Amino acid sequence: MAIVAIFLILVLVLATQSAYGVQHTVGDSNGWTNAGDYATWAASNTFNVGDTLLFTYSGSHGVNVISKSDYDNCVTSNALDSYTGGTTTINLKQPGPMYFACPTFGHCSTGMKLAINVVSQSSNSPTTTTPSDDNNSSPPSTTGPPTQSKPTTKDGGGSTNNAKAMVVGFSLILAPLFVFMC
Numbered sequence: 001m002a003i004v005a006i007f008l009i010l011v012l013v014l015a016t017q018s019a020y021g022v023q024h025t026v027g028d029s030n031g032w033t034n035a036g037d038y039a040t041w042a043a044s045n046t047f048n049v050g051d052t053l054l055f056t057y058s059g060s061h062g063v064n065v066i067s068k069s070d071y072d073n074c075v076t077s078n079a080l081d082s083y084t085g086g087t088t089t090i091n092l093k094q095p096g097p098m099y100f101a102c103p104t105f106g107h108c109s110t111g112m113k114l115a116i117n118v119v120s121q122s123s124n125s126p127t128t129t130t131p132s133d134d135n136n137s138s139p140p141s142t143t144g145p146p147t148q149s150k151p152t153t154k155d156g157g158g159s160t161n162n163a164k165a166m167v168v169g170f171s172l173i174l175a176p177l178f179v180f181m182c
């Protein structure tokens, strides 16, 4: 019965996350390290308002939220927000660019920095997105069905729909399992 309970909790967690947005694990399975390529990682993700960033890192690292000029110059002493502890979740609350860097000396300059552009998911305000750079020509995501185009500002919610489809799929797999075990 414990296994069933774990499955149900898993489904619940997935369902909750799909309702509140997609969680982007920074660096995917590699996490937040000084060996990552976060420009490439950011380009392969679409960040919508309501999504979250998950930083996972070892004790020698941290996460600072910084300004664009500090990002460009790898200055981490004026952090807007600063996080430590190995697991940091950032809620993407508003559209626009966000900048992060590790405050440990030397890490930002060796690539431990991340710039993302958060886009508005609502279709009724398409003009509020992409304030500065026009980098929306990011390569198609490797996840998701190939027939579905990359969600744009006009066609928001695609990734959320993907997550919902995943939950439905999960449930379809788990339902017979659940019946079988009871």
Ligand SMILES: [Cu+2]
Pocket (backbone or CB within 6 Å): 033, 034, 060, 061, 062, 102, 103, 104, 107, 112
């Ligand atoms: Cu670091």
